[in-house]
Amino acid sequence: MVSRIKQPALYEEVAERLRQRIFRHELAPGAWIDEQALAEEFGISRTPLREALKVLAAEGLVTLKPRRGCYVTELSEQDLDEIFDLMALLEGRCASEAVRRMGAGALAQLERLHDELERAAAAGDIDRFFEANQGFHLTLQQIAGNRWLLQVIQDLRKVMKLNRHHSLFLEGRLEQSLEEHRAIMEAIRDRDAARAEEAMRAHLRSGRQALARQAERAA
Numbered sequence: 716m717v718s719r720i721k722q723p724a725l726y727e728e729v730a731e732r733l734r735q736r737i738f739r740h741e742l743a744p745g746a747w748i749d750e751q752a753l754a755e756e757f758g759i760s761r762t763p764l765r766e767a768l769k770v771l772a773a774e775g776l777v778t779l780k781p782r783r784g785c786y787v788t789e790l791s792e793q794d795l796d797e798i799f800d801l802m803a804l805l806e807g808r809c810a811s812e813a814v815r816r817m818g819a820g821a822l823a824q825l826e827r828l829h830d831e832l833e834r835a836a837a838a839g840d841i842d843r844f845f846e847a848n849q850g851f852h853l854t855l856q857q858i859a860g861n862r863w864l865l866q867v868i869q870d871l872r873k874v875m876k877l878n879r880h881h882s883l884f885l886e887g888r889l890e891q892s893l894e895e896h897r898a899i900m901e902a903i904r905d906r907d908a909a910r911a912e913e914a915m916r917a918h919l920r921s922g923r924q925a926l927a928r929q930a931e932r933a934a
Contacts, residue, residue, distance in 0.1 A: 726766035729757060733767060737776050737787055738876045744789040748777065775874045790877050792927070798871055799923035803916040805868050806852065811912035812859035814903055821858045822903070828854060829900050836893045841883045844892075851896070879933075882925035895921055 733753075736742045748768070754761045768785050771777040778786050790798075813821075828851040835844035856865045882888050895918040902911035 724763075725759065726763040726770065729759065729763055730767035730770040732757070733771060734774075734776065734873075737771075738873075740879070742787050744787050744877050744879060746787045748785040748787065750785065774870060776877065788874070788877055790874070792930070795878065795923065795926060798875060799919055799926075802868070802871055802875075803919035805864060805871070806856070806919055807912040807916040809856045809859040809861070809864060809868070810899065810903070810915040811908040812861060812864075813855050814906055814908040814911045816860055817858055817903070817906075821854075824854060825851065825858075825900070825903065829896060832893060832896055836889055839889070841881075841889060844889060845881075845883060848892070848896075878926065879930075882922055882929055885925050885929045885932075888925045891921065891925070892918070 733742065733748075742748065750761055750764055750768075754764050757764070768777055768779065772779050772785075776788055778788050780786060828847055831847040832844060832851065835841075835847055856868055859865070883892065895914070898914040899911060899918060902914050
């Protein structure tokens with residue numbers, strides 16, 4: 716007897732809706748989540764809503780405070796320092812592993828994504844550059860072939876989306892990011908795993924420094 720495919724649980728759908736609102740900053744960092752209002756808006760009881768909030772709390776996107784309710788997580792500068800330090804280590808390791816596993820097809824895929832970065836930078840199109848950048852990093856992680864490493868990185872990237880600032884809007888950062896990507900690609904083409912790892916770590920550290928400058932200017 717073939718078992719039926721289960722539909723996604725209601726709380727999972729609610730969690731995804733809230734997750735996207737948080738990523739779009741419609742629910743801003745630090746904002747209190749009005750459970751009653753959301754339950755009424757979604758036409759559900761508070762039970763699946765609370766289950767959804769537990770999922771988001773496990774991902775670090777919201778914080779459950781006893782007797783005070785639920786709030787969208789707000790990242791401190793120390794949080795960002797710690798997250799970017801971890802990301803530099805993890806993505807650097809991915810770059811190293813990817814170089815060791817990379818075949819001609821995977822390299823061609825990265826070359827296409829890097830070409831898209833070059834075109835977006837030449838056009839000054841930050842949104843297009845951001846999307847290509849996301850695709851480049853994800854593809855490199857997939858080439859590395861370590862699913863546990865990929866999972867941890869993706870979880871951290873969800874939390875990074877809570878940040879209010881976007882470093883690519885800082886003057887000169889887009890061009891700097893492109894130069895960093897060129898260094899990563901050069902190391903990959905040379906099949907130099909150690910240099911690719913260090914170039915990726917430097918890229919992440921540079922991104923953190925740019926975010927700090929952006930936050931200072933916005934303060």
